[in-house]
Amino acid sequence: MHKAGDVILGGLFQVHFFSVFPDLSFISEPQPPTCSGFDVLGFRQAQTMAFAIDEINRNSNLLPNVTLGYSLYDNCVKLGIGFRAALLLASGQEEQFILEDTCAGTPPVLGIVGDSSSTRSIAISTVFGLYRVPMVSYFATCSCLSDRQKFPSFFRTIPSDAFQVRAMIQILKRFGWTWAGLLVSHDDYGLHAARSFQSDLAQSGGGCLAYFEILPWGHDAAELWRIVDVMKKSTARVVIVFAHESHMINLMEEVVRQNVTGLQWIASEAWTAATVLQTPQLMPYLGGTLGIAIRRGEIPGLREFLLQIRPDQHHNNSNGNSIVNQFWEHTFQCRFAPPPAGWMEAGGTLCTGQEDLEEVETELLDISNLRSEYNVYKAVYALAYALDDMLQCEPGRGPFSGHSCGNLKRLEPWQLVYYLEKINFTTPFGDQVSFDVNGDALPIYDIMNWLWLPDGRTEVRHVGEVQRSGFKGEELTIDGDKIFWNFQSNKPPRSVCSESCPPGTRIARKKGEPECCFDCIPCSEGKISNKTDSMECYNCPEDFWSSPQRDHCVLKKTEFLSYHEPLGICLTAASLLGTCICAVVLGIFVYHRKTPIVRANNSELSFQLLLSLKLCFLCSLLFIGRPRLWTCQLRHAAFGISFVLCVSCILVKTMVVLAVFKASKPGGGASLKWFGAVQQRGTVIVLTSIQAAICTVWIVSASPAPHKNTQYHNDKIVYECVVGSTVGFAVLLGYIGSLAVLSCLIAFIARNLPDSFNEAKLITFSMLIFCAVWVAFVPAYISSPGKYADAVEVFAILASSFGLLLALFGPKCYIILLRPERNTKKAIMGRGIES
Numbered sequence: 001m002h003k004a005g006d007v008i009l010g011g012l013f014q015v016h017f018f019s020v021f022p023d024l025s026f027i028s029e030p031q032p033p034t035c036s037g038f039d040v041l042g043f044r045q046a047q048t049m050a051f052a053i054d055e056i057n058r059n060s061n062l063l064p065n066v067t068l069g070y071s072l073y074d075n076c077v078k079l080g081i082g083f084r085a086a087l088l089l090a091s092g093q094e095e096q097f098i099l100e101d102t103c104a105g106t107p108p109v110l111g112i113v114g115d116s117s118s119t120r121s122i123a124i125s126t127v128f129g130l131y132r133v134p135m136v137s138y139f140a141t142c143s144c145l146s147d148r149q150k151f152p153s154f155f156r157t158i159p160s161d162a163f164q165v166r167a168m169i170q171i172l173k174r175f176g177w178t179w180a181g182l183l184v185s186h187d188d189y190g191l192h193a194a195r196s197f198q199s200d201l202a203q204s205g206g207g208c209l210a211y212f213e214i215l216p217w218g219h220d221a222a223e224l225w226r227i228v229d230v231m232k233k234s235t236a237r238v239v240i241v242f243a244h245e246s247h248m249i250n251l252m253e254e255v256v257r258q259n260v261t262g263l264q265w266i267a268s269e270a271w272t273a274a275t276v277l278q279t280p281q282l283m284p285y286l287g288g289t290l291g292i293a294i295r296r297g298e299i300p301g302l303r304e305f306l307l308q309i310r311p312d313q314h315h316n317n318s319n320g321n322s323i324v325n326q327f328w329e330h331t332f333q334c335r336f337a338p339p340p341a342g343w344m345e346a347g348g349t350l351c352t353g354q355e356d357l358e359e360v361e362t363e364l365l366d367i368s369n370l371r372s373e374y375n376v377y378k379a380v381y382a383l384a385y386a387l388d389d390m391l392q393c394e395p396g397r398g399p400f401s402g403h404s405c406g407n408l409k410r411l412e413p414w415q416l417v418y419y420l421e422k423i424n425f426t427t428p429f430g431d432q433v434s435f436d437v438n439g440d441a442l443p444i445y446d447i448m449n450w451l452w453l454p455d456g457r458t459e460v461r462h463v464g465e466v467q468r469s470g471f472k473g474e475e476l477t478i479d480g481d482k483i484f485w486n487f488q489s490n491k492p493p494r495s496v497c498s499e500s501c502p503p504g505t506r507i508a509r510k511k512g513e514p515e516c517c518f519d520c521i522p523c524s525e526g527k528i529s530n531k532t533d534s535m536e537c538y539n540c541p542e543d544f545w546s547s548p549q550r551d552h553c554v555l556k557k558t559e560f561l562s563y564h565e566p567l568g569i570c571l572t573a574a575s576l577l578g579t580c581i582c583a584v585v586l587g588i589f590v591y592h593r594k595t596p597i598v599r600a601n602n603s604e605l606s607f608q609l610l611l612s613l614k615l616c617f618l619c620s621l622l623f624i625g626r627p628r629l630w631t632c633q634l635r636h637a638a639f640g641i642s643f644v645l646c647v648s649c650i651l652v653k654t655m656v657v658l659a660v661f662k663a664s665k666p667g668g669g670a671s672l673k674w675f676g677a678v679q680q681r682g683t684v685i686v687l688t689s690i691q692a693a694i695c696t697v698w699i700v701s702a703s704p705a706p707h708k709n710t711q712y713h714n715d716k717i718v719y720e721c722v723v724g725s726t727v728g729f730a731v732l733l734g735y736i737g738s739l740a741v742l743s744c745l746i747a748f749i750a751r752n753l754p755d756s757f758n759e760a761k762l763i764t765f766s767m768l769i770f771c772a773v774w775v776a777f778v779p780a781y782i783s784s785p786g787k788y789a790d791a792v793e794v795f796a797i798l799a800s801s802f803g804l805l806l807a808l809f810g811p812k813c814y815i816i817l818l819r820p821e822r823n824t825k826k827a828i829m830g831r832g833i834e835s
Helices: 040-057 079-090 118-131 161-174 188-204 221-233 245-258 302-307 323-332 372-391 413-420 566-591 603-623 629-663 669-675 677-701 726-752 760-783 787-818 825-831
Strands: 007-013 016-020 034-038 068-074 109-113 135-137 154-156 179-185 208-215 238-242 264-267 290-294 424-426 432-434 444-452 458-469 473-478 505-509 518-522 544-546 553-555 557-559 705-709 716-722
Touching: 007 040, 007 079, 007 372, 034 323, 040 068, 040 302, 040 323, 040 372, 068 079, 079 109, 079 118, 109 372, 109 413, 118 135, 118 154, 118 188, 135 372, 154 372, 161 188, 161 238, 161 290, 161 444, 161 458, 161 473, 179 188, 179 221, 188 208, 188 238, 208 221, 208 245, 221 245, 290 372, 290 458, 372 413, 372 424, 372 432, 566 603, 566 787, 603 629, 603 677, 603 787, 629 677, 629 705, 629 716, 629 726, 629 760, 629 787, 677 726, 716 787, 726 760, 760 787
Parallel strands: 007 068, 007 109, 109 135, 135 154, 179 208, 179 238, 238 264, 264 290, 557 716
Antiparallel strands: 016 034, 290 444, 424 432, 444 458, 458 473, 505 518, 544 553, 705 716
16 A cells, blocks of 8 residues: 655555465566455554554644655565565665655655564564664564664554563462463564563562463464363463464364363463454353453544545555455455456355445444554654654754754654654543653553353453553552453462462472472471461560461460469468468467476577578578569578578587586586577577678679570470579588588487487487488479479478477477476476476
8 A cells, every 4th residue: 555745654564364475586577475364453554554644644733744655565474575565665765865846756765664573573673773764563562672782773652572571470460370371472472472471470479380382383283282281281270372363263273172161361462352262162261361452542533534445546556456455355245347257156246346334344443442553553643753853953953963953855764763762742542652762662551351241242341451650660450340250150260389378387399390389388386477478487586485376476474483373372381381380389489488398408599490490481482483683682592591590509509408418527517608698699690690691792793583494395484593603502502501410410429318408319300301301402403494493492491491390399399288297397307308
């Protein structure tokens, strides 16, 4: 299709599906290729370019005094034919072209709109780039074409596949599909899309590919059977296809043959709007397809322009077989004269050229869903605006060398490339058109859904869009309620290799399988994961432990010898009981303080002994309850001082017994002067002060302190008092032990003295109990964990205290309360009752 003008724009369109190459040898005369299979949509795209140029020529504000013309070629979906057409368009370019009113011949082509294929665009733009001939594609999406080093003069009004790939990944994330299959065509479009998809999917962490297959050119039955068999056996329910509708036709024939249903198809822009696939035979398989579609637009006046098409007006081919004539024959199923042989005999009709397009159902007039046509429209206007900007340049202020401007008399294509890079205009539909540094248009896509209606019809419904945001990257907007899902549940399918790992578990990769295929391993004790698909489990803080579900940390149970537990209650009761008994005994002794049995052998030491035993019972309470700094410091000091006071009193009483016996012998009276009341009191104070000094040095140098022990139990915190200094604790116990052993030895020596003066037997028995208890305490204390160590120490304190109390004061209370007749000086002196 050609139209004369001051400046010619070229166009490459897909008007036929198939072609037959002629003999291109140098022997025979070259003949044009033969094309067949009329494509109405490709014809409408070509007519859209013609309409845009006609509209620009009628616009007095754009390119005034300049008439645009066009020269449009059919590529027949073949690289060789498209490349040949492009070279024909560019072959009229001269180094210097001077426009004159009398010039003859075809004006040079200033720029080309096309091609629709990435492969053909790559081949053509590689050559055109050498000469900086601008080329604006309306359908080539390969991301490789964004390389300005290789394709410096290539522009496009359709987003790059790089954006389309990211849009598809956004859809996968939106519906939680992490396991999908990928099918691509065996060309630059499919292979580059596959490479980009695999790379972006891995970077996004949004899923994995269950399989990746390349669709063959032509009808390779064996390969198609193998590919569909892979799809059928795979657990992936989502299939993504970057291919042309011709590939899909062959693929779907095999899908129907093997009856592979239950798949969710995601279509690239190349076949989202393919009506040839929206048939009653294929919709049971393709119903519910989600597709990436080119931005829809509106072109006012296009339908009226298309209705003016008449074969007699556009019949400019000498062979009588113009594109318009072919469209007319295809639409009305007639033939222009002379008809092919046998046409009339077979019932065919002749075309008159007066048929009414509005009376026949044709895709040509359906302008409700203009997508690729809208891109063609924008591409033509982009070239026009660039040319207009160039012609409005003021001499001396131009962007080229010497501040020169481009003009029609000295026209250079590279000058138009410069202005194309800077165009910025708005279409009547309200879309802004401009190119980035890579020659790509503003990325925006519509999301379409194939709806299978109950009456068998198909509707391609707009359900959302995806566009690039300067702040959020690719922003997907989709209305899930509008989507038709071709499943019984009418819900999105599940397409995952492994179900998500819930909180409380972690992902364990399966060796040799994609990262989306994994096992869920429960977190071990003390570790948690609080989110879905956690890669690892995390340790809880020191004072926390994992919950039974391992999905959050809970405060560890604290363990110490408490007043509220049975063991603590029993020990507390025993301590208070011992204290009360001491108080009762003290009361009895105070009440009977003038009786001989109380007054015998220094009653003051007996009172001090009862008070020290009372302190021993009470100090055990410091070992019960939550450890605090003051209780930790006080418990061992109180225990050590109380017991030293107690044992000191016993030691002094034993020494007094021995001294009294020696004083009763001739010449032994002098020994009593060393054991008077003052000396006894002083000895107790000195011995007790030594223990107090030991405790003071211990607390000051290495004070006992509360400690959270997590070594005994992982899920518990054992509150305990660490001694601070093991040496200090050992010296404290050793001092008590040495006094106890000394008391025991002296009492043992005095055990056979006459009964009249002898209290040594009771002291010997009590000290044996005391020593036995504390000798058993040491290994029991060391081997007892946590609160049980405190319980062992409390038990030792109580046992030794009760032993001393009962052994020393039990017999005396028995005489005072039950045998008062023996509580006389005569009875004590005569019958050997210990005093």
